[in-house]
Structure formats: structure tokens, C-alpha cells
Amino acid sequence: MASLRRLAIIYSVVLSHLDQAPKIQDYGAIGDCRTVALISRYGSIDWLCWPSFDCPPIFAALLDHDKEKGGYWVIAPVEVHKFEHAYVRNSNVLETRFICSSGSATLTDLMPVASEAFKRHNLIPDHELLRQIKCTVGQVEIEVRFCPRSNYGSTPVNIRSNPWGWRMDVGRGIYTLRGSIPLFIDDSGARATASLKQGDVLQFSLTYSEESPTVLPALGERARNAIERSIAWWQQWANISNYKGPYREAVTRSALALKMLAYAPSGAVVAAATTSLPERIGDTLNWDYRYCWLRDASLTIRALVGLGFMDEAESFVSWLLQATRLTQPELRILYSVFGRIAPVERELKNLSGYCDSSPVRIGNGARDQLQLDVYGEVIDASAQYAQHISRFDRSTQKVLIGLGNYVARNWDRPDEGIWEPRSGRRNNTYSRLLCWTALDRLLALDEKAVISGAPRELFRRERDRIRRQIETRAWNQELESYVSTLDGDDLDASLLRIPWYGFEDACCPRMQSTYRAVRKHLGAGDDLLFRYRREPSEGAFGICGFWAVEHLALSGNLQEAHREFDQLLKYGNGLGLFAEEIDPRTGDALGNFPQAFTHVGLISAALTLAEKERGQEHPAAKTGSDVKSSSPGAAA
């Protein structure tokens, strides 16, 4: 009876931690380049989709105030005074340190990774998540609660005990949990408690397979080796980077986050690991970002090539040009990791959403939108990559020229534009800018003989028409600024990209006054920027702050660029991860997490700073034909 009472107390103490909905920035991410799990600093895995990013989650507590409904897996001491988490240096292996009154413990979480050569000679699970908790000081009481739910929390999971562990059949897959202590199955899942003394270790392995017989990984030595091997693999990967510029730690962390969001079997990079983390708490701006947005292409390649990750860059360019073939010469805004059109958007009624921000959506309605800037993104990405090859093969040349022909015929159409509003189409300046970029880069590729057979006259004529249109109709003399739409008077932060693509010199009077206007109208305080004005306002958009840094760097104002960069870094979580947006009032992360777009923005801004400090050429000067860029070191 006494032990039952003690158990009840233990559960209630753990629940008090669990009842606090972690903030988005309280999460860390682990992954294996096929999926990502989110782990709160309280030791709870609240998000995991297997076998790939866009599959239904087995843990989705992130999306419901009732953790039991979504599913989670917590391993943590019962009474904790302090939580700290950090990645093992230059790796995606997460350590959470629990400091208790009686001692302390460290939880290590990872998805084990290995080289292809290792995998050829060793039987390892298709998908595995490994958790190890070690008592480092004194004595700690550990609580384990394993509550899986299938199909976005709508279906309970039947856990069956076997001599080798616990088995769960979900859909066509099998989840297997193994642990170094017995778990007791109850109505909501499985649970256990254990008392650990200094040096004691508990290990748990959760695997997923769609083939039987499934691999049953051993714990003990094998698990310890898997942890060491994974740390070594990530560190070796991070060492490939040739980056020598400022903010190395933040840049490396961003590269590791970007790598986690890359889907290795196809080379795609998803926008974020989650769905429906809100852009405004308690509101309906909740979208599914577990797909690949072509909008991110140019900056993603900029980040990968700039840091020296050429294998990843080659895979991504190949995915961009080959996986999208079914819709070419038209491009959709987003695709699945295998190049399928993203699923139709639907709302899940059974989940209440993160902090009651409903609805929870899966699929994405933007799949039917027209976004003309994606052509420029894909072609600019190809042009950046082309600096490292002598010539594209014939079918790739054909694809690129086909995209160019589409742009030449369609650039003058209204579209939804980069921010994907659901309020209809407009003549967006940014879309025109990227159409200009598309034709300009193709002409440059043709001049360099990387492609051949492009209709030069057509491309040149249309490119110059776009330039004239932007220069005349996207400039608002009253505001002394470029504006979001032709003949309009709204501003948005994407205008800061005009010099980056080489359309204007960052130092020219027009861009200098555009920068001032954007700062004045879209400033969210503390160097943050809104992407556009909206009532009620959403969060400051993470990448837009880095665009401002890059603009400052391109215009030679390096001191101010550094100051703003330092300021923006404060909005990453303690692990260096960024969501899509930042609440300017509280500094909290908003939107899906971790967000590739913000991280590639950070990397690109750091690269530009490093290039300007070394007096190197503007990046667009290497890839463009009609590029206006300031000379190295030019003052604002």
C-alpha cells in the first residue's frame, strides 16, 4: 500500500512537469536524415513521424494540451530542480541534464547513424531511436512513461509484451521497444520507475520496420557503440565544412539542422519537421511544413555550396530538376520528398493544437497556388551549383531551358507570391525579380557554355522587359521605396533580396531608401522584421532579419551587420535552433520547428559577411549576366 502511494506521488510530480506545455524553443531535435523527433527539455519525446517526415506520428503530444491524447515518451527523474540540454559538440546527439536534490542524471537521445559501408557489413534496424540515461551524481529516481498513439492520436496502440521487448503493430509497420528494465503495460501505454545510483545506466531502443523479421537491436555495448559511432559520424560530417568566417558555432549548428531536414534517399530538403505549430498562439495560422518548398532552393544551395557540402548540394539540385519532372515545365510550390504533389490539405478534429491553436492541418493548400518566383529559385540554385561543374548533361539542359521558356511566356501573370497568402493573386515584385533572375542566370549559363541551345534573343528581350517593369512600376516615388506589388504602396521584407540577386547595387540610392523604408514600416523592435504588415500582427519572420543583415553587408556596412547578427542570434533557442517566426513581445519561437528557411538565411548572411570581409565578389556576380553589384568594400 505504501509503495502504491509512493508511486502515485511519483506520477503526480512527473505530471506537474508534463502539464507545463513546453514552449517551442524548449525543444531539441534529433534525426537521421529521414525523419526528426522533437524532445522537450523535460525529457519527453513529443513528436516523431516514422518512416519519413510526412508520415503520421507515433508521438504527437506537441499538438494537444492533453499529452495522453497525442502520445509521448518521457524519461526523466521524478524530482528535478533544473533542466539543461545541449548537443554533443558538432553532432545531432542531444544530451539533457537533470539536476535533482539527490543527484543528477544525463539523458542522451539520438537516432543512430552510420556510413553506408558500415551498414553493408552490420545488421542494423531500418529506423531506430536510442535513449540512454545515466546517473552522474548521487542517486535519482527515474520515471519512464511510454504512451504511443497512431494516426495523429486518433487510434490507440496495442502494446504486446514479448520475451525480447514490447511490440506494436501499427498500419503496415512494426514498432519494437526494448529496454534494460521491465515496463508495465496499462491503459495508456507502458511505464516503469527505477532508482539509479551514480554510474548506473538505463537504455531503451525504439525501432520501426515495415519488413519482417524486424531487426532487434541489442542494448548494452552495442548501444554504447551506436552512440559513439553516431557522434563520430556527425562530427566528421561537420568537419567537411570549409567555413572560416564569423559565427562558426551558429553556422555549424544551422548546417547540422539543415542536414537533419534533408531526406537522404532522394536528396530533398523539407521546410520543417512539424505541422501546425502556430504563427500566432491560439489562432488558425497553422500549416503543415513537412514538404519541400522550391522557394527555399536558392538559399539552400547557397548554404550547402558556400560551406562546402558538395554531395548534399549535388543531391539537392538533382532532386530539384529530376523529382519535379512530372509537372515540368510548370513547377508547383511544394512537393513531397519523392517529388509527388503534396497531399490535399485537411483538418484534424481530434487534436486541439499546440496551446489550443487549432485547427491542426495535414497536407498543404498552397499546393494549388501559382508562385512564379520558384522558377528563379530553381534556376539560380542550378546556376550556383554550375560554378563547380563544366557542363550540365543534355537532359538537364533541356529541363533548364524548358523552365526558362515557361518564364519567358508567363512572367507577366499575377501570382500568389512568396508568402502564399490565401487572398488571391497579385502582381508581386518579388516574383518578377525571380523571373528576371531565372532568365538572367540562364543567359549567363549559356554564355559560359554550361548549357547550349537557349533562345538567347527571347530570354534577353524578356529579361530586359522585366527589368523595365520593375524599375518603373515597382518603385513608389512617394514612399521612396520599391514596393510589394506593381503600382502598389505596400512593403514586404522580400524587397531586401533585390541586391542579393544582383538586380540593383545594395549601395544605390534606391536600395538604401528601400532598406530604410522596410526598417521603418516592418520593424518589429530589437532588429526583428515582420515579413509584411498584417492585423493582428503575426510574429517577426526569422529569415527576414538575416536578409537585413545581408543587405547591410552587401552595402558595406559591416559593423551594423555584425551588430544585428549578434542580436538575432539571441532568438535561437539554447541549442541554436530557430523556428519560422519570433514573438517580438516575448522572444518566444513561433511556427514550425526547426525551420530550414531561417537556418539557410542565417548561413547565407554569415557567408556574405565573410565574403565581404575578405573583399570577395558579390555572389550574384559569379552566376549572373546583367548583375549590378557594389565593388568589394564599398561604403554605404
Place this chain on the structure above:
Amino acid sequence: MNWDSWLIWGFAATIVLTTISSATQGLGLTRMNLPYMLGTIFTPDRDKAKLYGFLIHLLIGWVFSLIYVLIFQQLGAAGWWRGALIGVIHALFVLVVAMALLPGLHPRMASEQHGPEAQNMLEPPGFLALHYGVQTPLAILISHSVFGAILGIFYHLKH
């Protein structure tokens, strides 16, 4: 066994099969390019791979047509529907068995378990080659049933 008839119509049926495969790709039914997949076993060069793959595909098609005509001989009858039926079975074999085995056999094809290493590899076909487009099974079924139907119509049985 009518060797002359097999040589001629096996070749012709394979040419039609290859043509339909290219057409289904061009029409946006599927991204799957079988000659390219075969050619990249031998070279990473995309242009050369297509040429090598075309020749290999021709050879394999010819060999497979031999199985069709042997079945016709065994049945003592040919005809378009028998050929198409064998074609459907052939297509199902390609989709269900061959595609599942391919990542293990192809030196430049990733598997679903590939990663985190990023090498530029061919993406895996997935179940029924659906990763290459949801209409891929339809394209394969059409091309192989036409392949069989041509053999069924034109192959002259040797009695």
C-alpha cells in the same frame, strides 16, 4: 519454336515497349525511365546511361519475348489477349518483385534506408514504383500488355 518469327516480333515488340515507356514519361504519367535506370548500372553519365540503357533494354526485351513465345508454344495458341495477359503478369512481376530488388542490385540507387550520407544516387522506386509517380503502375501495365499483345498477334506458332 519459330525462331525467325521470334527474332522479328520480339524486336518489334521491344521497340514498341520502349516507345510507350518514353511516351508515358513525356506525357507526364510517370518519371520512370527504365533504360536510364539500366544504363546507370554501368555509368553515372546521364547521356551515356540512356544510350547504354536503351541497348540493354532492347536485349532484355528480346530475351523476355522468348519466354512469351515459349509459353505460346506450350499452350499451342497465341493471340492478342493471351499475350496481353502474360504482359500483365510480367508487369506485376516488374512492379512488385523487380522494383523491390533493384536498390539492392543497382550500384547507384539509394534504398529507403539510405542516409545520412548524401551521394548523388537514383532515388528508390518504392512499392509498385510509386515514388516515380502515382500513375507509374498504370504506365508499366499498359506498356507490357501492349508488348505481349504484339507478340500474341504476330508470332507464328510452329506446329
